[in-house]
Amino acid sequence: MAEYIAHEHDVLVIGAGGAGLSAAVEASASGARVAVISKSLLGKAHTVMAEGGVAAAMGNVDDRDNWRVHFADTMRGGQYLNNWRMAELHAKEAPARVRELEAWGALFDRTSDGRILQRNFGGHRYPRLAHVGDRTGLEMIRTLQDHGIHLGLDLFMEHSVVMLLKDGDRIAGAFGYDRERGRFHLFRAKAVVLATGGIGRAFKITSNSWEYTGDGHSLAYHAGAALMDMEFVQFHPTGMIWPPSVRGILVTEGVRGEGGVLRNRDGERFMFKDIPPLYVNQTADSEEEGWRYTQGDKNARRPPELLTRDHVARCIQREVREGRGSPHGGVFLDIAWIKERLPNAAEHIKKKLPSMYHQFKQLADIDITKEPMEVGPTTHYMMGGVRVDADSQMSDVPGLFAAGECAAGLHGANRLGGNSLSDLLVFGKRAGEYAAAFAKERSLGAVNTHELQSAEESALRPFENKGSENPYDLQHTLQGFMQELVGIVRQEQEMLQALDRIRELKTKCERVSIGGNREYNPSWHTALDLPNLLTVSEIVTRAALERKESRGAHFRDDFPAKDEQCGTFNILAKKRADGQMRLIREPILPLPEDLKQIIQEMK
Numbered sequence: 330m331a332e333y334i335a336h337e338h339d340v341l342v343i344g345a346g347g348a349g350l351s352a353a354v355e356a357s358a359s360g361a362r363v364a365v366i367s368k369s370l371l372g373k374a375h376t377v378m379a380e381g382g383v384a385a386a387m388g389n390v391d392d393r394d395n396w397r398v399h400f401a402d403t404m405r406g407g408q409y410l411n412n413w414r415m416a417e418l419h420a421k422e423a424p425a426r427v428r429e430l431e432a433w434g435a436l437f438d439r440t441s442d443g444r445i446l447q448r449n450f451g452g453h454r455y456p457r458l459a460h461v462g463d464r465t466g467l468e469m470i471r472t473l474q475d476h477g478i479h480l481g482l483d484l485f486m487e488h489s490v491v492m493l494l495k496d497g498d499r500i501a502g503a504f505g506y507d508r509e510r511g512r513f514h515l516f517r518a519k520a521v522v523l524a525t526g527g528i529g530r531a532f533k534i535t536s537n538s539w540e541y542t543g544d545g546h547s548l549a550y551h552a553g554a555a556l557m558d559m560e561f562v563q564f565h566p567t568g569m570i571w572p573p574s575v576r577g578i579l580v581t582e583g584v585r586g587e588g589g590v591l592r593n594r595d596g597e598r599f600m601f602k603d604i605p606p607l608y609v610n611q612t613a614d615s616e617e618e619g620w621r622y623t624q625g626d627k628n629a630r631r632p633p634e635l636l637t638r639d640h641v642a643r644c645i646q647r648e649v650r651e652g653r654g655s656p657h658g659g660v661f662l663d664i665a666w667i668k669e670r671l672p673n674a675a676e677h678i679k680k681k682l683p684s685m686y687h688q689f690k691q692l693a694d695i696d697i698t699k700e701p702m703e704v705g706p707t708t709h710y711m712m713g714g715v716r717v718d719a720d721s722q723m724s725d726v727p728g729l730f731a732a733g734e735c736a737a738g739l740h741g742a743n744r745l746g747g748n749s750l751s752d753l754l755v756f757g758k759r760a761g762e763y764a765a766a767f768a769k770e771r772s773l774g775a776v777n778t779h780e781l782q783s784a785e786e787s788a789l790r791p792f793e794n795k796g797s798e799n800p801y802d803l804q805h806t807l808q809g810f811m812q813e814l815v816g817i818v819r820q821e822q823e824m825l826q827a828l829d830r831i832r833e834l835k836t837k838c839e840r841v842s843i844g845g846n847r848e849y850n851p852s853w854h855t856a857l858d859l860p861n862l863l864t865v866s867e868i869v870t871r872a873a874l875e876r877k878e879s880r881g882a883h884f885r886d887d888f889p890a891k892d893e894q895c896g897t898f899n900i901l902a903k904k905r906a907d908g909q910m911r912l913i914r915e916p917i918l919p920l921p922e923d924l925k926q927i928i929q930e931m932k
C-alpha cells in the first residue's frame with residue numbers, strides 16, 4: 330500500500346516560473362484554491378535568468394509599433410508554422426500584461442518622459458522589449474511572487490511531480506515527492522496547469538538550468554496529451570565558450586540590440602554576407618545604417634546581427650567550420666567598439682548590460698567595455714511542447730492545461746527573443762483563468778490506488794536495483810550524443826544512430842542503481858529525471874526525422890531547403906494505447922482573411 334501525504338485543491342499548478350505564477354495568480358483571483366509546486370525554491374525558477382526583456386507592442390519608443398506588427402513579426406519568425414490564433418492573442422494582450430505587472434510593482438527602465446523603455450531585439454521590427462537592465466526575469470519573478478503570496482497560494486517548494494493521475498479521461502491530480510525528505514505526496518485537484526519550462530538539459534551545451542529536464546513534456550505525453558513541434562529546439566547564437574566550465578551560459582541578445590557586432594577571426598562582419606530572402610527588405614545594407622538603427626534612428630533598418638536566432642547560430646557555425654572562428658571555437662562579439670561612437674561608452678555598457686559586464690569579468694576575466702567576447706551557439710529554448718487550445722490553454726486531456734515553455738504553438742519553428750516572457754504572462758494568465766473555470770464546474774476526480782502503488786514502486790526502484798548503471802553517467806552520455814547527433818545541423822543517419830542509443834539507454838535506465846536513502850539524495854533526483862529526458866529526446870529525434878526539410882530552428886543537411894508542402898503541417902507525437910509513439914502530420918488551419926492581410930502588408 331502506497332504511503333503518502335495527501336492534499337486537495339481546485340487548481341494545481343506545477344511550476345513556479347513566470348507561466349506558473351501567472352496562472353496561479355489568475356486562478357486564485359478567480360476564487361479557486363490553488364497550490365503551486367516547484368522543484369526549486371521560490372524565486373529560483375528558470376524565469377529568473379531571463380535577461381533582455383519582455384516583448385509587447387506598446388509603441389513607447391517608436392509609435393509605429395502596434396499589435397499588428399508584432400503579430401506579423403512573430404509569424405515570420407516562426408516561419409508560419411505558428412498557431413495564428415495564439416500569435417494574435419499574444420500580440421494583442423502582451424501590452425496589458427506588462428502594464429499589469431507594472432501596477433503590481435515591477436520597476437521597468439524608463440524613457441526620458443517616464444514611460445516604460447523598450448529595446449531592440451532580433452526579429453522585432455521596432456524597439457519592443459520592456460526591460461530592467463539585463464535582469465528582467467528577476468523583476469518579473471519578484472513581482473509575481475509578491476503578488477501571489479498575498480493572494481494566499483499554497484506553496485510546495487522543492488517538490489517534484491513524477492506522475493499525473495487521471496480519472497478515466499480527465500485529470501485527477503499528481504503524484505510526487507519532497508526533495509529534502511523524500512516523502513511521497515498525493516495532490517488531488519480538479520484542474521492541473523503544467524508550467525514546467527523546457528528541455529535544455531537533454532543537450533550538452535546549454536544555457537538552461539538543472540531544472541530543465543522536460544518533466545512537463547514527458548508527464549503530459551504519458552498522460553495522453555499530444556506534443557507538437559518537438560523538432561524545433563532553439564540554439565541561441567551567443568553562449569559563452571571559454572573557459573570550459575562556463576560553456577553555454579547565455580550572452581543576451583541585448584548586447585547586439587545595444588550595438589554589439591559579430592566578427593570572425595579576420596575581423597569581418599560576416600553576418601552581412603548572408604541575409605535570408607524573407608528579411609532582405611528589413612535589414613540594413615551598411616554598417617552605418619545598422620548602427621543608426623541601434624541608436625533609435627527610425628529611418629534605419631536593423632543590422633544583420635539582429636536577424637533571427639536560428640539564422641545567426643548557423644552563420645556562426647559556418648564561420649567556425651570553414652576555419653574563420655575564434656581561438657576557442659566560436660566567433661567574436663564586440664560591444665567595446667562603440668567607444669568609437671559614444672564618448673561615455675564604458676559607463677553606457679555597464680548601465681545597459683550590468684549582468685553581462687559582471688558575468689565576463691568574473692567568469693572569464695574579460696572586460697567587455699574594452700575587449701570582445703568569444704561566443705558560440707548554445708541550446709536555449711524549446712519551441713515544441715504540449716499542444717493546447719489557443720484560447721484556454723487546455724490540452725487533449727480534459728482538465729490538463731499547459732502554459733509557458735512547456736506548451737507549444739505561439740512560436741512555430743523559431744521563437745523571437747522577448748516573446749517568451751510575454752508568452753508566460755499572456756498564456757499563463759489564460760491557463761489560470763480557464764483552469765479555475767473548469768474546476769468550478771467539477772468535483773475532485775477519483776484516484777486509482779493501483780496507479781499510486783505503481784508510481785511509488787517505480788520511483789523507489791533505483792534503490793533496489795543492484796546493477797552498476799549510474800544515473801549521472803547515463804545523463805552525461807545522453808547529453809553528449811544528442812548534441813552531436815540531433816544538434817544544430819541534422820541528418821538522417823546520425824539521427825537514426827541517436828534513436829538506437831536512446832533505446833540502449835532506456836534499457837540501462839531500467840537498471841539504474843543508487844546508494845544512500847531518500848533524504849537529500851541528488852542521485853535519486855537524477856535517476857527520476859532520466860526517464861523524462863529520454864522521452865523528450867526520443868520525441869525530438871523522431872519528429873526531426875519526420876520533418877524532411879530545413880525550416881526555422883530545424884536544419885537538415887540532407888534536406889537543406891524549405892519545402893512548401895512541409896509548411897502546411899505541424900508534427901504531433903502521441904502515445905498509443907500499446908505504449909508506442911505515433912507521429913501525426915496535423916494540417917495547419919488556414920489563416921482568416923484579416924490576419925492574412927496583415928502578413929501581406931508587413932512583408
Ligand SMILES: Cc1cc2nc3c(=O)[nH]c(=O)nc-3n(C[C@H](O)[C@H](O)[C@H](O)COP(=O)(O)OP(=O)(O)OC[C@H]3O[C@@H](n4cnc5c(N)ncnc54)[C@H](O)[C@@H]3O)c2cc1C
Pocket residue numbers: 343344345346347348349366367368369373374375376377378379380381382383384465466488489490491524525526527536537538540544545579709710732733734735746747748749750751753
Ligand atoms: C539565460 C536565459 C535568458 C533568457 N532571457 C529571456 C529574455 O530576455 N526574454 C524572454 O522572453 N525569454 C528569455 N529566456 C527564456 C525564458 O526565460 C524562458 O523560456 C521562461 O522563463 C520559461 O518560463 P516558464 O514559466 O515556462 O518555466 P520556468 O521559469 O523554468 O519554471 C519552471 C518551473 O517548473 C518547475 N518544475 C519543473 N519540473 C517540475 C516537476 N517535475 N515537478 C515540480 N515542479 C517542476 C521548476 O521548478 C520551475 O519552478 C531566457 C532564457 C535563459 C536560459
